Amino acid sequence: MKNSVEMLIAAVLLGVTATSAFAFQSGRDPAYQSARESGLVGEKSDGYLGFVIPPAAAVRALVEDINIKRKAVYSKEALANGATVEEMALRSGCRLIAERTVAGEKYQTPSGAWKTRDGNAPELDPRCPR
């Protein structure tokens, strides 16, 4: 009986995680999602998207559009928290690389090199809170 309750809880938790992950992914533009998956673009440590390889015009436009929108929400939230836009962006960049990149996606290390995310902990900016 105890085992089955634990199993049920585990199943529910797993379901919630999977659903939230799916919901998160589905919020993205399909072109953006595929650019991430194919490694054309990656997360930079400063909180914005970067080009891993020289981008096609469409990819460039897509990424620049997203980065402008990111800057807008960073600015708004920074103002509400008495922080600078750069601080807000860097903090979000830490979280985006650590928590939102999945295996196979690209991220930028503090040295500026692009790395593919795998099962190991990513190389984060030394200023990221641990």
Place this chain on the structure above:
Amino acid sequence: MNEPFSKGKANMAQYQHQLTNRTDNAIRRHMRKMIFLYTPLMASVLTGCVQVTAPDKPIVINLNIAIRQEILYKLSAASEKVIQDNPGIF
């Protein structure tokens, strides 16, 4: 020579010329010394100015100078919120 201005136009001009000439000579002597002294110095300064070489590495300017570490800790919840509220752009 006690009354230079009483001796007519020609004498006055000559006297003035002598005065001028004397000063001129003094300046010239001084300048000659100066040239000997300063020419090597000026030359070295000039060559120092002319030799400008471009760096072979790109100039990197670090703009992250304004990051306050204690603020980053405080932004934990805010960054979580920003990401969750805007799933389309993260």
